[in-house]
Amino acid sequence: MKKAHKKSDKQAAEFFQEGLEVVYRHPIFGKLARAAHICRDEGRAYPKDGLCIVASAGYVYCNPHSKAAAEKWARAIAHALLHLGLAHFKEKARQQDWNVVCDCAVENFLSDLKFGRPLDEFRVAPPIKDEDVLYERLEFMSPDEKWEYSHFGTAGSEEDMMFSSKQEFRWYHKKNDWPALFAEGLQEAVWNAVSAASDAVHPRRLNSKYERAAEWFINSYPLLGAIAAQFHIIADPQICIREQISIAAVMPAMLEIYINPAAKLDDGEVKFVMAHEFLHAALRHGERRAWRDPYLWNVACDFVINRWLTEMGVGERPEGLLYDEQFNGLNVEAVYDIIVTDLRTYRKLATLRGVGLGDILGAPNDRKADTDLDEFYRRSLSQGLYYHREQGRGYLPSGLVEEIRALSAPPILWDVELARWFDSYFAPLTKKRTYARLSRRQSTTPDIPRPNWSSREEALDGRTFGVLLDTSGSMERPLLAAALGAIASYAASRDVPAARVVFCDAAAYDMGYMRPEDIAGTVKVRGRGGTVLQPGIHLLDEADDFPKEAPLLIITDGQCDKIVLHGREHAYLMPIGANLPFAPKGKVFRLK
Template sequence: MVNKKVELDQAAKQFLEGLEFINQHPMFAPLAYHAQFVRKEGNLCPEQGWSVVTVNGQIHVHPKKRAESQEWVYILAHCLLHLGFGHFQEKERPDLWNAACDVFVAKFLGDMKLGKPPKDMDAGIDISVKTEDDLYRGFLERGLSGGFYGLGTAGHGCTDMLLKPPKSNYWDRKVNWQECFGKGLAMAVSSAVKVSAGYEAYLGAEKEALTLAQKAKNWFINSYPLIGALAADFKIIEDPILCQRLSISVAAVDAEMKEIYMNPAAGLDEQENRFVMAHEILHVGLRHHARAEGRDPYLWNVACDYVINHWLLEMGLGAFPRVGGLLDPELKGLSAEAIYDRIVTDMRLYRKLATFRGVGLGDIMEPRTPDWWNRKDGISLDEFYRSALSQGLVYHEEQNRGLLPAGLVEEIKALAQPPIPWDVELAKWFDHYFSPIEKIRTYARVSRRQSSTPDIPRPRWIPNAGDEEGRTFGVVLDTSGSMDSKLLAKALGAIASYSISRDVPRVRVLFCDAAVYDQGYMAPEDIVDRVAVKGRGGTIIQPAVDLLESAEDFPTKGPLLIITDGYCDRLTIRREHAFILPKGQYLPFVPRGKVFRI
């Protein structure tokens, strides 16, 4: 006897859970509010059925049937949809009309994937269903096939829509059920938008109060289009234990995983959360993780922090955190690259500064896979970051959401442009050091005489004497075993062509692996020809640099071009220089010079 009571209580619990889900679902809540659910002995539900619905909005549920809560969701939604779709109509064949309506509702719920149909109602509708009237006419012409039996909630041989309830029924309400269903559809669309934006939890999930960080994220999505698109795509992680394990004191961002870590132990209020979250999002949107270009990662992070924090204060976005942050009025208006060049002069001081992650740690998280940025997924993610920030700038300006710092606008617009090819940047490097040689007219060697006037000598244009002196540069080729031969070929071809076009008569060439092989001065035309590359051992470039800097026959202001794959020790270079590297390869030291990536 006790076991039976427990089973009945469990059955009632499952029914009430399903009913609660329906009452909370935005599409069905207006219908359920006006309907009446009857689950007691002697109601109108047939013995073999699950439920029936009356024209006046009563849903009679079998009092003894046991089902899972999701099955009750399906059954109750089926009955409510009969009301919402206006299925209570007088027809010549009520049984076929009810069957057509059951098929239509079953197809609708199947497409929604709402609830779980009981086994005796799970027929699976794989046909194209247009309207109930089309189905009804088809059933009148061809009859009701076996696959369409048993889709109603009243059981086999019974209709689940009662057009004429018993006269003794006291429930008599006049409700515009179609209008209620229309309101439900509008509420469902609005709820779907809020769920996808993270503003509210999806139905059935545990509902918790929004944290201050989540409120800050929702504010960006709803009110600040410049950052809203990027904020919507990032997951906020607020786990104090995980933050402690990762040494995150306030916040950090992972561009690869699209995650922002916010340590709740920092005690930020809502305005401070906005400031810190915008700070982390701008790190990613402005590609600070990819723009390091071989610089020291932490010092580059510090330089970017100074720039972002000044911009956020100018924008009035949130409040500067009380727990700290990097801010220096003397660095206001400078770019991250310019600030970096300043702070590397005193590394010992700046390594003691704290980013939002902590002392000596950058709040731009290191990638979990070293080559993720070079893979296709990294490139596509980079395109998304740049396009989201560029589109956000357009929306921000169109909607007049507030003034933005000129430096921030310039950086966003610059990132929207395609990157300059490496050979174009190399050509600009040549232009900087080797301006065109001024030519003069001279009669010392006359030009070809014209046949019409052979007695008139004409001067020719020649380079001014002495301008070619010192017009050279040094090339250090990394010929170690790890060096790619294709990289050498591309770099040497570009160097030779640019040297010829800019009247560079000779180039000092050195091969270098574990030892230095001085090739002396070579004409650019000879570089294009076959060159017997010596080396293919280890990588030690410093001796080659020292040789050029101490050579008496090399100009004191002659620049250097170093072609390497990046696997070399720290270099000390006291003259202007540049590196040619493979794409994605970074130097393990601060180059302090121009870097071209093939």
């Protein structure tokens, strides 16, 4: 018996969902349904012997126990939405009579439209021409005459219109204009009917403001035209609810932009939002995040992009989007470095997706053909920049132009950056000819002494650096090998004879001076993570045979305590994705 009851409840929920989908798909009711809040659960003011009640604030409370068919659910929900669209919520002296009049007017409309199935299939609402006239007549009708106009609502024996004391329902801080939404739906339905009769192109392509905005980019804005031509715009409320998208989001790997229709953006705001998401994808913000906090990185990107688009005059910036004059002239990385110093403030800000959610969907590098995708975005932006300037299509901020050009240049590898850092401390040694040791390369003229090239021994004094190496179990062997190999090859090419090495785990182990190429063979990774590095710092600071001006390279995975360096030049070599538990003062190189 219990299983049969569960099966019945599941079937009732399926019928409700099918009816709701019919309403969503209909051009007249779709906009109203997406803007309203339709709920079917316990704890709501649903009618006990009916299907639904509509509140003036835009809520539709549905009976979770009703087992009505999908066609009846579609009819009932559309009935409730029409009360909002036809502006039926008016204060009247006889509110019950006014509800009766409104029910008749709505049923006449739905019957003419042949939408859904009537709740009472054996009765038809009498035609009325004017609601106010019928309202005045009802006062003087007998009970039998009044019954002809009664019981056409969706709440059974109750009134299906409820004045709510709640604040007006808003989506993204915008008040809903229900009659305007209804008028837009009617206009779209008429356009669809005319287009179908004339065998015109697909109506959604021309009538959708999202597709019109995409066409505008393709035809009138060369910078983003090629990208707009490849992206698919999805305005599906169900996807937006599932992904918690308040306004919009982008999935660069799938070339898709998701826009929530309930956000009610006008044409100018749609252009701004689409350009915002295009730039997120094209500038590869998801991939550039690297080790940074995903949400705060998204916030930093939004500040920069919104400033650019405002300066460029692309569409109109929706109210409430991130914008701050203090970040003018800064790139995304610089903005990120600022906002991480005030997490209490910036954690509360909302992206286009919502508070605490980034509007860049999908993990970085989650596409097999990621190289092809990078090439597509790089080529599209480069060519778009060229055509945009050739045709004089408007102002472009210098920061945006610099980022587009930087995309065309290959990124600098971590070992190259590390070599540049070392170069600032170890200038190349100048070799001189000397007869102290003759050159042996004289097989043709062995009787003629020739000088050899050699470096002065005193030039090698103090030519060293320190290596503080995390040898805990959390360190990955392949990354450790790559780091030590890069250090060894650099030291050999720059005539660094030895490095002072300290291994750190639960304690510091002084390995003394070692040839860089011998370090890798000596390292033994042990322990279970959680390294104490500060004793190694003290050991080097107190060592009499280690120069105070020698630089220090710290190799760790970030699972360590806070360290304090007393004025010594230093840098960190870490795996990509790892973070230090403190703000580093030296440079950080990311191993890949």
